Amino acid sequence: MPSGTRSFRGASVSGRRALAAIVLCLLATGALTACSPQGNAANKWMRDHPIVQSSSMHLDGCEAMCDPSVSAKIKDSATDDQVRQLARDSAQYLAGKNALSISLEYHSVTLFVEEDATTTSALADILIAITHDPAVTDGMVDTRGLDLVTTKAQLLPVYTAYSAGSPAPVSVRTSWGGDGFSLSNEAPQLAADGGAPTCLANANLLAVVGDLIADPEVTSLDASMCSDTNVGTIDIAAVTRVAVVLQPLAADPLLAANTFTVSVDGDLASDSLRTVTAASAGYGPFLDFLGALPGVTTYRTTADGTIAVSPVAAGQCAAVTTAIDAEPRPAGVSKVAVSCGSYGVYVNGDGTVPAQLGLVAALAALGAGDAAVPVYVSPTRLSLTPHQYTPVLGRQIVDAVIASGLWKTRPTEIAVFDRPTVFTVEWEAGGEASRATRSDATDPTKKLLADLDAQWTAQRLAQS
Numbered sequence: 001m002p003s004g005t006r007s008f009r010g011a012s013v014s015g016r017r018a019l020a021a022i023v024l025c026l027l028a029t030g031a032l033t034a035c036s037p038q039g040n041a042a043n044k045w046m047r048d049h050p051i052v053q054s055s056s057m058h059l060d061g062c063e064a065m066c067d068p069s070v071s072a073k074i075k076d077s078a079t080d081d082q083v084r085q086l087a088r089d090s091a092q093y094l095a096g097k098n099a100l101s102i103s104l105e106y107h108s109v110t111l112f113v114e115e116d117a118t119t120t121s122a123l124a125d126i127l128i129a130i131t132h133d134p135a136v137t138d139g140m141v142d143t144r145g146l147d148l149v150t151t152k153a154q155l156l157p158v159y160t161a162y163s164a165g166s167p168a169p170v171s172v173r174t175s176w177g178g179d180g181f182s183l184s185n186e187a188p189q190l191a192a193d194g195g196a197p198t199c200l201a202n203a204n205l206l207a208v209v210g211d212l213i214a215d216p217e218v219t220s221l222d223a224s225m226c227s228d229t230n231v232g233t234i235d236i237a238a239v240t241r242v243a244v245v246l247q248p249l250a251a252d253p254l255l256a257a258n259t260f261t262v263s264v265d266g267d268l269a270s271d272s273l274r275t276v277t278a279a280s281a282g283y284g285p286f287l288d289f290l291g292a293l294p295g296v297t298t299y300r301t302t303a304d305g306t307i308a309v310s311p312v313a314a315g316q317c318a319a320v321t322t323a324i325d326a327e328p329r330p331a332g333v334s335k336v337a338v339s340c341g342s343y344g345v346y347v348n349g350d351g352t353v354p355a356q357l358g359l360v361a362a363l364a365a366l367g368a369g370d371a372a373v374p375v376y377v378s379p380t381r382l383s384l385t386p387h388q389y390t391p392v393l394g395r396q397i398v399d400a401v402i403a404s405g406l407w408k409t410r411p412t413e414i415a416v417f418d419r420p421t422v423f424t425v426e427w428e429a430g431g432e433a434s435r436a437t438r439s440d441a442t443d444p445t446k447k448l449l450a451d452l453d454a455q456w457t458a459q460r461l462a463q464s
Contacts, residue, residue: 039068042100045093046070049086051078060101067099074106080128087124091117107131112142119143133158138176145169145186152181156210159183169198179220179266181213187226199226205249205258218242220266228259232266236298239264239272240287246276259303271298271310279305279332286330295320305332310339314364318357321345325353335379342374350379355404362400366393373397382406385415385422394452402459407431414452418445425449431460 036059043057053075059066074083083106090102090113102113104127111127114120127141130148135158138149145168150158152174163170169186187199202225212218212231220232231246233239239262246260256278263273274280280301290299290309295316299309312320317340324336325347335348343363345356356377363373363384373386373393382401386393397414401407413426423445424437434453441449
């Protein structure tokens, strides 16, 4: 429950009457704001100040009781001393009012007032300094740090100026939206563990950030001194080039806790994503080999050493996968995952590529399009999800899986659709035990699942 709220569970008669009065107030006014005497009083108090241009009150939380928040806009004509005085007055007004919050906006920069007058005075000094800085167009100031908006050209100078010596986190961005360029030194993972809320600036990272900001093929940048740096580019060629630029940073021991990614348009879900790691320095020739394979359009690298190749046309799946299997993989590449439309296979040197491709060929012969039997094969799982399950198809799938032998070394899962829900039967590696992954199947579906398990058991025993 948010701070400043009270639960009415088990309330006395008088407490319930108070709650009823609040509800009646809401119904009568049609607005929550009329039911907060504290908020309304604070809003009136704020409006009475001669340097306040406008003031409004809204309510936060509203699970049991609501926390009033007053936002005031200060006149542009106000002097620095008047702004400081209003900040101090607001801090004194807040004292003892736990559920109330006040913010002051001056020249597009917002200050969140604290109850402690000394703290608020210090924040007001920062607010005023920012309003005199032509490089900052917008911002927020509170005890949690500074969040500033500037131009792309001024991003690095503004960050450097305000983060120098600041014990609180500093974030600088080109817009409040998620797109664009941003730079910060916030370290929430450290603060959560009782450590410092910021981390030390890395000169190498700052130098690369400066180069990326000036790079015309870089479309977005979200860089943190403490954790992730994500770069967006105009195309796949630029992704490859920027990955090389990021490589020395990934190999820097002082940045071992950071991750570095680059993709087209900064899309972390894109097939173009490259996760740059210390090990990926040796990926270059292998990635060049992948890019030259007929049928390979994009590939992505991940932090766990996986290279995902997709999409490969189904007709080229066997040739591409076999070629990858024959090519020595660099150290650090745990596996290559190949996506061929409805079929997903992998290469990691375990000798199962022929069995995987044989299973794909057998399933492809059972149907395509809406009648396809998609399969995903990984070192730890074999998963089949036919689009249109029938008992006959179930028996054919079991025959193909048992013949592949892949079930001996990993769990196998076959799906039976009872739309819109998917019910599956899963067998352990070796196929000796099974379980239904849901218990709310209809009677017809239960029969399908039982028949599928019986078919599996019969074929497994026959294979043995």
